[in-house]
Amino acid sequence: MWIKVHLPHSKWRQNLTIPDQLYAGACVINVCPPLPCQFGKDSTEAWVTDLQHCKLQLLIMALRSAVCRLLVNPQRCAIISASRSQGSAAPAQKAKVQFNWRDGLELEGQLTEDEIMIRDSFRDYCQDKLMPRILMANRNEVFHRDIVSEMGELGVLGPTIKGYGCAGTSYVAYGLIAREVERVDSGYRSVMSVQSSLVMHPIYAYGTEEQKEKWLPRLARGEILGCFGLTEPNHGSDLSGMETRAKFNPSSRTFTLTGSKTWITNSPVADIAVVWAKCDDGKVSGFILERGMKGFTTPKIEGKFSLRASATGMIIMDEVEVPEENLLPKVSGMGGPFGCMNNARYGIAWGSLGAAEFCFHAARQYTLDRIQFGVPLARNQLMQKKMADMLTEITIGLQACLQLGRLIDAKKAAPEMISMLKRNSCVKSLDIARQARDMLGGNGISDEYHVIRHVMNLETVNTYEGTHDIHALILGRAITGLQSFTVNT
Amino acid sequence: MSPASVFVCLSLTLLSDYPVIRVKPDHSGVVTDGVKHSMNPFCEIAVEEAVKLKEKKFIKEVVAVSCGPTQVTETIRTALAMGCDRGIHVEVSGKDYEAMGPLQIAKIFAALAKKEEASLVILGKQAIDDDCNQTGQMTAALLDWPQGTFASEVTIDGEKVKVVREIDGGLETIKISMPAVLTADLRLNTPRYATLPNIMKAKKKKIANMKPADLGVDMVSRVEVLRVDEPPTRLAGVKVETVDDLVAKLKANGTI
Numbered sequence: 001m002w003i004k005v006h007l008p009h010s011k012w013r014q015n016l017t018i019p020d021q022l023y024a025g026a027c028v029i030n031v032c033p034p035l036p037c038q039f040g041k042d043s044t045e046a047w048v049t050d051l052q053h054c055k056l057q058l059l060i061m062a063l064r065s066a067v068c069r070l071l072v073n074p075q076r077c078a079i080i081s082a083s084r085s086q087g088s089a090a091p092a093q094k095a096k097v098q099f100n101w102r103d104g105l106e107l108e109g110q111l112t113e114d115e116i117m118i119r120d121s122f123r124d125y126c127q128d129k130l131m132p133r134i135l136m137a138n139r140n141e142v143f144h145r146d147i148v149s150e151m152g153e154l155g156v157l158g159p160t161i162k163g164y165g166c167a168g169t170s171y172v173a174y175g176l177i178a179r180e181v182e183r184v185d186s187g188y189r190s191v192m193s194v195q196s197s198l199v200m201h202p203i204y205a206y207g208t209e210e211q212k213e214k215w216l217p218r219l220a221r222g223e224i225l226g227c228f229g230l231t232e233p234n235h236g237s238d239l240s241g242m243e244t245r246a247k248f249n250p251s252s253r254t255f256t257l258t259g260s261k262t263w264i265t266n267s268p269v270a271d272i273a274v275v276w277a278k279c280d281d282g283k284v285s286g287f288i289l290e291r292g293m294k295g296f297t298t299p300k301i302e303g304k305f306s307l308r309a310s311a312t313g314m315i316i317m318d319e320v321e322v323p324e325e326n327l328l329p330k331v332s333g334m335g336g337p338f339g340c341m342n343n344a345r346y347g348i349a350w351g352s353l354g355a356a357e358f359c360f361h362a363a364r365q366y367t368l369d370r371i372q373f374g375v376p377l378a379r380n381q382l383m384q385k386k387m388a389d390m391l392t393e394i395t396i397g398l399q400a401c402l403q404l405g406r407l408i409d410a411k412k413a414a415p416e417m418i419s420m421l422k423r424n425s426c427v428k429s430l431d432i433a434r435q436a437r438d439m440l441g442g443n444g445i446s447d448e449y450h451v452i453r454h455v456m457n458l459e460t461v462n463t464y465e466g467t468h469d470i471h472a473l474i475l476g477r478a479i480t481g482l483q484s485f486t487v488n489t
Numbered sequence: 490m491s492p493a494s495v496f497v498c499l500s501l502t503l504l505s506d507y508p509v510i511r512v513k514p515d516h517s518g519v520v521t522d523g524v525k526h527s528m529n530p531f532c533e534i535a536v537e538e539a540v541k542l543k544e545k546k547f548i549k550e551v552v553a554v555s556c557g558p559t560q561v562t563e564t565i566r567t568a569l570a571m572g573c574d575r576g577i578h579v580e581v582s583g584k585d586y587e588a589m590g591p592l593q594i595a596k597i598f599a600a601l602a603k604k605e606e607a608s609l610v611i612l613g614k615q616a617i618d619d620d621c622n623q624t625g626q627m628t629a630a631l632l633d634w635p636q637g638t639f640a641s642e643v644t645i646d647g648e649k650v651k652v653v654r655e656i657d658g659g660l661e662t663i664k665i666s667m668p669a670v671l672t673a674d675l676r677l678n679t680p681r682y683a684t685l686p687n688i689m690k691a692k693k694k695k696i697a698n699m700k701p702a703d704l705g706v707d708m709v710s711r712v713e714v715l716r717v718d719e720p721p722t723r724l725a726g727v728k729v730e731t732v733d734d735l736v737a738k739l740k741a742n743g744t745i
C-alpha cells in the first residue's frame with residue numbers, strides 16, 4: 001500500500017532530507033524517482049511503502065513540525081513531506097483496512113457466495129429494468145403488471161419455498177432481494193412481498209398438496225398475481241374482531257363469504273385472493289378466492305399519495321360461494337394470518353433499509369455536488385452529522401437483519417424478534433428519508449430526485465404489517481408479561 | 490451430428506467504470522488491489538451465445554474456462570449460473586499472473602480445446618482492461634482452426650457456422666467449418682440475468698482445477714512492460730474574441 005504525503009507550503013525548503021531519526025526508523029524508501037514538480041513548487045510528494053504504523057506515525061509527526069532536508073543520493077532520491085493523506089482521517093493507519101461508508105460493518109464478508117450472486121444479479125435487474133420505469137409509474141399512478149412476470153422469470157417470487165418451481169434460497173437471500181427492489185421503490189417491493197409472503201407462503205404452509213401443485217408454480221412464474229385479504233375497514237390493528245364471515249353449506253360443501261377488506265395491495269388486478277374470514281366456530285380460516293367468482297369485486301382505492309406504483313384496492317364479498325377445496329385446511333385461528341405477516345415483516349425489515357440507503361447515497365451525492373457559499377454543502381457540519389447518523393442506523397440495522405435471517409434459517413427465531421426489527425427498520429428509514437429530503441432542499445420535493453417518493457412511500461411501510469405502536473405493544477407484552485392491547489383485562 | 494461441446498473462455502477484468510484507476514507509483518502497471526473485478530462484458534455476451542446455442546439444441550455441453558487466481562472462480566460460477574454445464578479453472582497466480590498476456594492465455598485455451606475435443610471455442614472479442622483483441626485470434630492460429638471474429642450473428646448450419654462479422658466497412662458474412670473459434674461483439678445478444686434457481690443449481694456444478702503445467706504450457710512472457718503512465722492532464726484552452734484572432738493563433742502555433 002502506498003501512502004502519499006504532502007508538505008504544507010510553509011514548511012518546504014530548498015534542501016530537503018529526511019531527518020536522521022526518521023531515516024533510522026527504517027522507513028523503507030523504495031527506489032522512486034522524484035516527481036518533476038518538487039523544486040520551487042509549493043509541495044512535494046513521494047511514495048512511502050512498507051512502513052509499520054508506529055514508524056509512519058513518527059514520520060508524520062516529525063514532518064509536521066519538521067525541516068526536511070533532501071537526502072542527496074543519486075540512486076535514492078526520495079522526498080517526503082507531510083500532511084493529511086487523501087481521504088483517510090487517520091493517517092497513521094497503514095490503511096490496510098479502509099472504512100467503507102457503503103458497507104460500514106463488512107456485511108459482504110458475512111454473506112455466502114450464492115447470496116452475493118443472487119443479490120448482484122437482482123440488483124442489476126432492478127437498476128436496469130425497474131429504475132427507468134418508476135418515475136412515471138409513480139407520477140401517473142400506473143402499476144406495471146409486467147414486472148411481476150419479469151420477477152417470476154428471475155425466480156425471485158417465493159424464493160424461500162422449496163420445490164414447486166421456486167428457488168429454495170435462504171431467508172437472508174430473501175432479505176437481500178427485498179432490499180434491492182425497495183432501493184428502487186417500496187411499491188414494487190410490496191408487490192413482491194405480497195406475492196411471496198402473503199399469497200405463496202400461506203398456500204405452501206397451510207394448503208393441501210393439490211392446492212400447492214395447482215397454484216404455486218403459476219404464482220412463482222408471475223403468471224398469476226395474488227393478494228392477501230385480512231385488514232377490514234373497521235378492523236386494522238384489531239384483527240381478531242374481524243367482521244367477514246364464512247358460512248359453511250353442508251349440502252353444496254361450499255362456504256359463503258360475506259364482508260369487505262380494505263387496503264389490499266394488488267387486489268384490483270389480482271387473479272386470486274387469500275382471504276381470512278371467521279367461520280361458524282368463531283375461528284379464523286383462510287380461503288382462496290378466484291377472479292370470476294360471483295359476488296367477488298375489487299374496487300380500486302383512489303387518491304393515494306403513497307405506493308402509487310402499486311395498485312391498492314378493496315375486496316368486497318357479497319355471498320361469494322367458495323368450494324371446500326379452496327379452504328386452507330392446515331391452520332385455524334389467528335396463527336394463520338400472523339404466520340404470513342411475520343414472513344412479510346421480515347422482508348420489510350430488510351427492504352426499508354434499502355430505501356434508506358438510496359436516500360442516504362442520494363443526499364451524499366447531492367451535497368457533494370451542490371456548491372453554496374463557495375463550498376459543497378457536504379463541507380458543512382450539519383450535513384455531515386446527518387449523514388453520520390444515517391450511516392450508523394443503516395449499518396446497525398442491516399447487521400440486525402442479517403442475524404435475524406440466520407436465526408430464521410436455523411428455525412430459532414421468535415415473532416417478537418421480527419416485530420422488533422420491522423419496527424426499528426421502518427422508523428429509522430422514514431427518518432433517514434425525511435432528513436435526506438431536507439438536505440436536498442427545494443430539489444428534494446421533486447420526484448426527479450426520487451427522495452420525496454421514498455418519504456411518501458415509507459409512511460405506508462411504517463404503518464402496514466403492524467404499526468410502530470402495535471409492535472411496541474407486542475414487545476411490551478414480551479418484556480413485562482402484561483398485555484396492553486385491550487382495556488378490559 | 491450436433492457438436493459435442495463448446496468452450497466459453499472468460500476473462501476477469503477491472504470494472505472499467507470504476508472511477509479511480511490509478512497508475513502504480515513505480516509506473517509498472519495499474520493499482521489492482523481493492524478495485525472491483527467482474528466478468529468481462531464481452532465474455533458475458535459469449536456465455537449468453539453459448540447457452541442460447543445449447544437451448545436451441547445445436548450443442549450438448551457448454552464448458553466455462555478461465556485462467557487466473559482464485560478470484561476467477563467467482564466468474565466461472567456466474568457463467569454456471571447463466572447456464573453453462575461445468576467449469577475449468579486454470580490456476581495462474583502471483584508473478585505469472587501479472588505477466589500473463591494474450592499469448593499465454595491462447596496457449597492454455599488451445600491446449601484445453603484439443604484435450605477436451607471442443608467443437609467451438611467462443612470468447613469475448615477483447616478484455617476491457619487491456620483492450621488487446623488478440624486472444625481469440627491467437628487461439629485459432631495455434632489450433633489451426635478457422636475463426637469468426639467480431640461476430641454479431643452466429644448460426645449453426647450442419648457442420649458449418651455462418652458468422653456475420655462487424656467490420657469497419659459494414660457487415661461481412663462468412664461460413665466456416667467446425668471446429669472453429671468465435672469472438673463475440675457487442676450486438677451479438679443481450680446477456681441474461683442469472684435467475685435464482687440457476688444460481689442455486691450452479692452450486693452443484695463442478696469446477697475442475699488445473700495448472701498450466703498440466704497442459705504443457707510455459708507461461709514465460711516475451712513481452713516486458715517498460716512503463717505505464719497516465720494520459721497527460723488536459724490543459725486549459727484559450728478563448729479568443731474574433732475569428733481573425735483564432736486564425737492568427739493557429740498560424741502562430743504552426744497548425745495552419
